[in-house]
Amino acid sequence: MASKAVTVNEALDRALPPGHPERLLESMRYSLLAGGKRVRPMLALAACELVGGDEAAAEPVACAVEMVHAMSLVHDDLPCMDDDDLRRGRPTNHVAFGVSTALLAGDALLALAFEHLARGCADRGVPADRALRAVAELAGAVGAGGLAAGQVVDLASEGADVGLATLEYIHVHKTARLLEAAAVCGAIVAGGDDEEVEGIRRYARYVGLLFQVVDDVLDVTRTSEQLGKTAGKDLATDKATYPKLMGVDGARAYAAELVASAEAELDRFDAARTEPLRHLARFIAYRQH
Template identity: 80%
Template sequence: MHVLAQSTAVAKVAASGCLRRSPNPSVTFQRSPSLLLLPAACRRRCRRGCSVSVDVRCALGAMVTPELNGGDVGVGVGGGSFDFQRYLSARADAVNDALDRAMPRGFPERLCESMRYSVLAGGKRVRPVLALAACELVGGDAAAATPVACAVEMIHTMSLIHDDMPCMDDDALRRGRPSNHVAFGEFTALLAGDALHALAFEHVARGCGDHGVPADRTLRAVAELGSASGTGGVAAGQVADKESEGLPVSLAMLEYIHVHKTARLLEAAAVSGAIVGGGADAEVERVRRYARCVGLLFQVVDDVLDMTSTSEQLGKTAGKDVEADKATYPKLLGVDKAREYAADLLAMAEAELDGFDAERAAPLRHLARFIAYRQH
């Protein structure tokens, strides 16, 4: 199917909110292109109809709401209110402290300094917070998921260090300061990423045991993170992304790239948190579907921001996707349709939390909204 035909179909479906038949009886257009690769239960849920309010669509259209970009977020949950900014700040601080303790010091000094430079550079800590919140969602103690939270941030940071290198995206700016290879040189940056990847799995294996997590849960978490960083996740997405530069890319291929390059690691963070927290299999799978939608949502918003924001606003070089002639959701669908798609993904993610305890689900519900409305 040509990209133009796909885009037209998606536009019609977004307007109708239901399944439609194309003029070609052998092709069925779904409500959102992501449904091709989302888990089956997510597809079924969306076919039943995901209600996306006008307010949500308008907020996503602007990619900003006052509540989520300054001050407290107090949305009624179970008759009360939930202060998401306070929750996010406290969890991020706890993760930062744990990462500081986990990062190596000493010899070889330059390698350790390079690792610490990127891991402790800040960032939203979305993936670690996902792990902690998913652990609490299923009734676990967030402390048990701290090793997983740190490990997933190490893996994520590894991917950023490698992604910025000249052989990849060749980006000199990351989180508002020089990229690792600019600050430390290419070979040190490469090895810092490799060392972080190895440290992540060592940290889970040792740390979960120290927190009393049963060995079988620890092993499942290690397997989940390994799958998400290799050929079942980040590495596969990166290869597909680089090979597609300058070439015509279908929505299905774009979805493959982003499911693997971005969504899979967010999914693994949440799933691993739920696993070490003792979640039942059905609960873990619901968390997986939630996080898959959130992961794609993160990438759609990222694509829109890259096209509509400045480097100063983003803390990294804006417009790199356009310069590299990469396929993005705004490029294939247009900015407005990409924002509509983000609204659909937000609704699908929140729907997966229905049935969980409302107070325990509040952090994940607000985290999805935070990702949808973020400005950098």
């Protein structure tokens, strides 16, 4: 997995070289190349290999989903949204570059995701109909059926008495949908059939929820220094979280259930190829930051 992360980071660096206007490009690179776990690209590459595809075919998908993810972090951190100053141990984009540049860098990262996906697939000889399905799938994870919907409902829920159904809605849209798109697009460009694609979608949905449950648990159990971002923020803003609704132990038990459900979805595939995705689910479940 460490070697895949290096591959992804190199591909991202090539996909977004420094350029003009300098300030905009610097701001985009600041957030895209800031490190992070690269979970979404990993998922895309692993899903591609799961259905027998070559890793190279999924590189444009891997980069594109990470561009979308970077955009969502830059916009979510803005003063009019979550108003966060710290991300991955560094000042957030708008603190470093100003609000207007950060907003535009986010827009430009989102556009670049689709440009890179379309051109990258064409350059690699991915059949155009598969690439086009991936464009639609990824776009669907961003807008009113994905990230933006999750964030709107999340903001509207702050301070409100939110139940488990709303919490799940928020996380499915803010987190799981993009992880799902990463995996599904990885499988689509590799030529996975409909049954394979839907199996991978369910796996990714479980992993997406798992990701958020673990995030919520870490927010209450770790310090800012350990996380590289402001800890205890959910409690301070009285946000609905899994630990708040289920207790920390309840949330941990739910996480264990989700790992098991995700792994069960992999049983239909060639066992030799499922190891990276099993590993990824466990990595997400047992990470410490």
